[in-house]
Amino acid sequence: MNFAKSGVRLPPLPSIGDLLRLYRLRALKRLSQNFLLDSRVCDKIVKVAGPLEGGHVCEVGPGPGSITRSIIRKSPAKLLLVEKDPRFTPTLEMLQEASPFPVQLVQGDIMNFDMADVFDKDHVRPWSDRPPNVHLIGNLPFSVATPLIIRWIYAISERTSAWKYGRVKMTLTFQAEVAERVVSPIMTRSRCRLSVMCQNWCHVEYRFTIPGSVFVPKPDVDVGVVHFVPRLVPIIDLPFKIVEKVVRxxxxxxxxxxxxxxxxxxxxxxxxxxxxxxxxxxxxxxxxxxxxxxxxxxxxxxxxxxxxxxxxxxxxxxxxxxxxxxxxxxxxxxxxxxxxxxxxxxxxxxxxx
The missing domain is CATH 1.10.8.100 (rRNA adenine dimethylase, C-terminal domain)
Incomplete structure (x- = not known):
């Protein structure tokens, strides 16, 4: 099969809804879990990331694997799944077996996960070059989204973790209010520290809003999808800790x-x-x-x-x-x-x- 033209066609699999019922998986409030079941929305999120063919992808918090399926259909060469909740292991292992390319499953907390050596070295690009074919994608739990992006902005400033490979792009979901803060320009009500820190080290773009109604359980808020591309040079070219202290x-x-x-x-x-x-x-x-x-x-x-x-x-x-x-x-x-x-x-x- 020519994956470049047709994409990966997964074998018949139970729907995500069926898997949740089969394994009696319920969203845990303490982990801020909300399941995204609409495959069209998942495809739309993955499309924002850009072409994935032949690249390496790290999906953060795949849960039962809704977005994972959309990623696999885009034919990356390798997919890394970092999931904290062990209850999702059976559903993700099912996708692991069905995928025609390597899918690595890591049970761990993304807040403490170092991506410095998880991708192939042939994907490394000089910072001055175009971004490498390495992508971070995640439907993030509300409770970790903001501290995680701050941690990753720090890694971008130091060119460590995933950014050891170059200007790795991110496609992430946030509570809509937080997504608006990330991209908020001057003179707006939502302009804040998060706006400045993200925009100093990255080009940020709010791509679209996902209504809360498509999640299970339905959150009280909508969700925003934001695309990040690290800048060649930060606007404020000073150490992260100095900038963060002043901005705070x-x-x-x-x-x-x-x-x-x-x-x-x-x-x-x-x-x-x-x-x-x-x-x-x-x-x-x-x-x-x-x-x-x-x-x-x-x-x-x-x-x-x-x-x-x-x-x-x-x-x-x-x-x-x-x-x-x-x-x-x-x-x-x-x-x-x-x-x-x-x-x-x-x-x-x-x-x-």
Missing amino acids: SLFCYRQKYILKSVGTLFPVALREKLALRCLEEAEVPTTARSFQLTLPEIGRICYAYTSILRDYPKLETYNHRLRSDVTLEDDPLIEREPPESEDDLYDTSSRAL
Whole structure:
């Protein structure tokens, strides 16, 4: 069979709905599981990823294998399935046996899974080259979608894990509200830290919305499909941790003037002086608000902050959210701030980002 022209035709298999009933599989709320049963929607998600023929694909959280079937029909050379829930092993092994090419099943948590050595080395491409024929696809549980993409953005910045192979593309689903944040431009209500971090290291595109009604059980929200392509060079070409720290501070008081937000980068005793210096060096008005700032403007604030760190290197570890003092040789008395509530401590939930 010429797979390039006809694609892979799987042998007759039970429907996903039949498999769920056969193995008595129910979505677990603690794992934020929602099953996608509509094969047309699955095909549409896989189509967003682009041509898969002859490539390597890692599917995140395949569950009972709805999207997996659509991927197999696109004739990749190899498919890696990373699934945390062992209950889906029988349904995925069925697809493993039916596939005409290798399908590797790994039972594990994608949050701790390193993809640095899971694809063939002949797929490696220089970062300056076009993206390799390696793809990450996933219908992500709501509870892990945001922390996972932040972790992957960090890996992109370091060119580690899957991005050791080059500018590997991602096609992922998010709660629609979170998907909108990922692609949100300036001056919009949904502009936030997640927007800046994703858009700094990737070209992001919101491709389409999946109504919640096609999932089982039906979630209270719709789902958005977002396509990511890593940039050749990030707009703010600084280490991830520096950018993340500055951006997190900028959006901690989203509706306030950024003078107040930038001030959280510094201890109380130096706050006013260094916040003003930071914004003056960045040539950004003190009365701007974080959601009004372009990426280049945020970049200038990041560079101004690194300039201040050269004069006050110990400030790099300062965190206004924690009960920690910073003692500087030329400013020995740094006032201590009370911590904010636990809900305000840095996390990667969709609300925080």
